[in-house]
Amino acid sequence: MESVARTAALVLYLWSVFMQSSRISALGVNELLYFRIISPEEIGYIFSAAPAKDFGGTFKSFYDEIFLVPADPADGCSDMKNQDVIQGQVILVERGGCSFVQKARHVEEAGGKAVLIADNAEDNDSQYLDMVADGSTAKPSIPALFLLGRDGMMIRRSLQRQALPWAVISIPVNVSALASFPFNQPPWTLW
Ligand SMILES: *[C@@H]1O[C@H](CO)[C@@H](O)[C@H](O)[C@H]1NC(C)=O
Numbered sequence: 001m002e003s004v005a006r007t008a009a010l011v012l013y014l015w016s017v018f019m020q021s022s023r024i025s026a027l028g029v030n031e032l033l034y035f036r037i038i039s040p041e042e043i044g045y046i047f048s049a050a051p052a053k054d055f056g057g058t059f060k061s062f063y064d065e066i067f068l069v070p071a072d073p074a075d076g077c078s079d080m081k082n083q084d085v086i087q088g089q090v091i092l093v094e095r096g097g098c099s100f101v102q103k104a105r106h107v108e109e110a111g112g113k114a115v116l117i118a119d120n121a122e123d124n125d126s127q128y129l130d131m132v133a134d135g136s137t138a139k140p141s142i143p144a145l146f147l148l149g150r151d152g153m154m155i156r157r158s159l160q161r162q163a164l165p166w167a168v169i170s171i172p173v174n175v176s177a178l179a180s181f182p183f184n185q186p187p188w189t190l191w
């Protein structure tokens with residue numbers, strides 16, 4: 001009985017490693033950037049995001065504790081109504097309604113330090129998108145990262161359920177320094 005359980009555990013382990021490597025190979029692990037949610041605890045995992053291809057800056061420092069604030073409006077396509085809480089923080093917006101560059105510019109103008117743009121395909125947990133500039137607008141200089149739709153939805157849902165105005169995150173996280181990675185990635189992504 002015990003050996004069956006052990007074999008099952010091993011198969012699950014190998015499967016998770018396989019899923020992890022196949023997911024990462026689409027982009028190359030070096031191209032993904034990681035952040036950790038500290039609070040709320042129920043989504044206290046390490047998330048991956050894909051930096052925009054040809055616009056947006058890189059992180060100049062590591063933020064151990066910074067707020068991740070959902071934009072209002074959620075798509076970030078017009079001036080931010082919650083500018084007072086956006087100032088100096090990382091902002092979560094949804095894909096759609098306007099270009100990636102326009103969203104990032106709105107966040108930058110509101111004083112955001114970086115922007116995470118979550119896919120609006122909430123069931124799509126496997127595809128990262130290369131965000132490219134639209135050519136029309138001046139390029140924003142804050143870091144702009146693409147987040148899987150499922151991850152963005154889980155974060156928003158958790159904040160809504162607990163009536164929290166923001167999450168607390170560390171960004172970027174150096175996963176090569178973490179022995180426990182990839183096991184602290186979101187379970188809905190790993191499996
Ligand atoms: C997931 O998103 C990618 C990129 O936007 C798209 O190419 C793919 O068709 C989507 N898959 C599903 C199942 O929606």
Ligand SMILES: *[C@@H]1O[C@H](CO)[C@@H](O)[C@H](O)[C@H]1NC(C)=O
Nearest residue numbers: 062172173174175176177178
């Ligand atoms: C990330 O961690 C690895 C292993 O500890 C280290 O060699 C590397 O310099 C770190 N990278 C950064 C950017 O801190």
